[in-house]
Amino acid sequence: MAIGVVGVYVSVSVGNDLFQSRLSQVLVDSSRATAAAQGIFDASDAADRVEVQALVGSARTLITAASSSQLIAIFRVPGQDASTVAPQDSSSFGDSNGVITSDLRSSVQDNAGEQFWQSVTLATDDGGQAPGIVVGSQIAVPVAGRYELYIGYSLADAESTLLFVQRTLGVAGLILILLIGGVTWIVVRFVVTPIRVAAATSQRLASGDLGVRIPEKGEDVIATLARSFNGMADSMQSQIKELADLSEVQQRFVSDVSHELRTPLTTIRLAGDVLYDQRSTFPPAIERTAELLHTQVERFELLLSDLLEISKYDAGSVQLETEPTNLVHLAEDAIDGLRSLGESKGTDLMLVAPGGHLDAEVDPRRIRRIMHNLIGNAIEHGEGRPIIVSVDSNESAVALSVRDYGMGMSPAEMAHVFDRFWRADPSRKRTIGGTGLGLSISLEDAVVHGGWLQVWSRPGEGSCFRLTLPRLANGELSTSPSPLPPDDAGAASPAAVLRGTEENDA
Structure with a gap:
């Protein structure tokens, strides 16, 4: 584009200069011929x-010699008295006679002693056309009166010069484009290509290929960049290896400790059960101690199980045992198992399943554990209000939602709800013996199924946890059958949901 703009500018400038130069020369020649x-x-x-006719012929010959032009026209100015000696109008323009326009003639007729010119197109001898200039002025012929004198000048030579310049510019522009292409190729080869290699190498590093490096060649800036990049990659690889080794040691430590604690824990559990069964024969203080020992040993055993499960996820050694499972049946079993706990808290557990009677290929043990954690968490934070468990499905997914109307959480608290051992209120005591790992394990169980575990909550309006799973193993999710936020977001009670369920049942 730049070369094209420059070429057009140069061509127009040269054309204008040629025309102005030729015009100045034409006006001078015409003035000299007219004066002669x-x-x-x-x-x-x-x-x-x-005699007058012969005199006009001599004048034409002189004009031709002085102007170097064969195109001459002489017309008597209209409006003069008739004269018998006035020579007839004559013109050598031939086919180009029409280029002398009425506007040009009017200007010449009305302004004696002045020159007027006009750009025209003249016919050539070979039947073609060429640009030209016609210059008009007045002359006074003795006895005959005033006459219009028109001299035509061809600009064919100037046009040829301009075409030559344009062709030269075109060839020069083409050569310049080729040169620029060659320079660009060199730049791409020696500058851009190494940058692309660096970008591809960084992508491979980001994808986990820590051994990839940029080839180092020469001592230029690109080579310096390659050495710096490779040094950074070596440092990253070393640090990542150290972190991986440390993580592996930590995981192995947790797993080994959990395994090693099982044997003494079993012994303590058996001894505690004996004491717990005989607690009625003990004094009140010792009886209470036996009950506390039994409760804490149960919680300790649950914590060990959760730690073992977390260590399996950290080590990437989890294997699913999928089978066609109906989530409604799992939800019914989970609700039945926690109903007594809910009644002790004054909480009513309700199951709503408008479209959940479709099987999904899941690991029932892990899904049952997710439901137990979600419902137990809702009971603990539901403040005695009803809890609605909803199961719904579509052609590709099945979803379970646990909705409570308790204290709710702020956005900042929701961001940490799946963190390990996190509690919104650290001073709040766990009343159902949780380990603090339930929601973290539930999230891992959902992810290993290729599903989602999401939460909506608002202070004073309760919370809603939604589990979405693909119906087929290794399936992909795009939408969830259950809405989040729930349809009754903002409601203080489950009345709206219950009314909607009754309408669906009807």
Whole structure:
């Protein structure tokens, strides 16, 4: 584009300069030829028609010699008295006679002693066309009166020069484009290509290929960049290896400790059960101690199980045992198992399943654990209000939602709800013996199924946890059958949901 703009500018500039130069020359030649012809007329004493006609012929010959133009036209100015000696109008323009326009003639007729010119297109001898200029002025012929004199000049030579310049510019532009292409190729080869290699190498590093490096060649800036990049990659690989080793040691430590604690824990559990069964024979203080020992040993055993499960996820050794499972049946079993706990808290558990009677290929043990954690968490934070468990499905997914109307959470608290051992209120005591790992394990169970575990909550309006799973193993999710936020978001009670369920049942 730049070369094209420059070429057009140069071509137009050269064309304008050629035209202006030729125009100046034409005006000078025309003025000189007109003055020479007028000098012949002024020095003549011709009195009859023959003499005047001969005088005009001599003037044409002089004009042709002075102007180097064969295109000459002489017309008597209209409006003069009739004269018998006035020569007839004559023109050598031939087919180009029409280029002398009425506007040009009017200007010449009305302004004696001045020159007027006009750009025209002249016919050539070979039947073609060429640009030209017609210059008009007045001359006074003795006895005959005033005449219009028009001299035509061809600009074919100037046009040829301009075409030559344009062709030269075109060839030069093409050569320049080729040169620029060659320079660009060199730049791409020696500058852009290494940058692309660096970008591809960084992508491979980001994808986990820590051994990839940029080839180092030469001592230029690109080589310096490659050495710096490779040094950074070496440092990252070393640090990542150290972190991986440390993580592996930590995981192995947790797993080994959990396994090793099982044997003494079993012994303590058996001893505690004996004491717990005989607690009625003990004094009140010892009886209470036996009950506390039994409760804490159960919680300790649950914590060990959760730690073992977390260590399996950290080590990437989890294997699913999927089978066609109906989530409604799992939800019914989970609700039945926690109903007594809910009644002790004054909480009513309700199951709503408008479209959940479709099987999904899941690991029932892990899904049952998710439901137990979600419902137990809702009971603990539901403040005695009803809890609605909803199961719904579509052609590709099945979803379970646990909705409570308790204290709710702020956005900042929701961001940490799946963190390990996190509690919204650290001073709040766990009343159902949780380990603090339930929601973290539930999230891992959902992810390993290729599903989602999401939460909506608002202070004073309760919370809603939604589990969405693909119906087929290794399936992909795009939408969830259950809405989040729930349809009754903002409601203080489950009345709206219950009314909607009754309408669906009807």
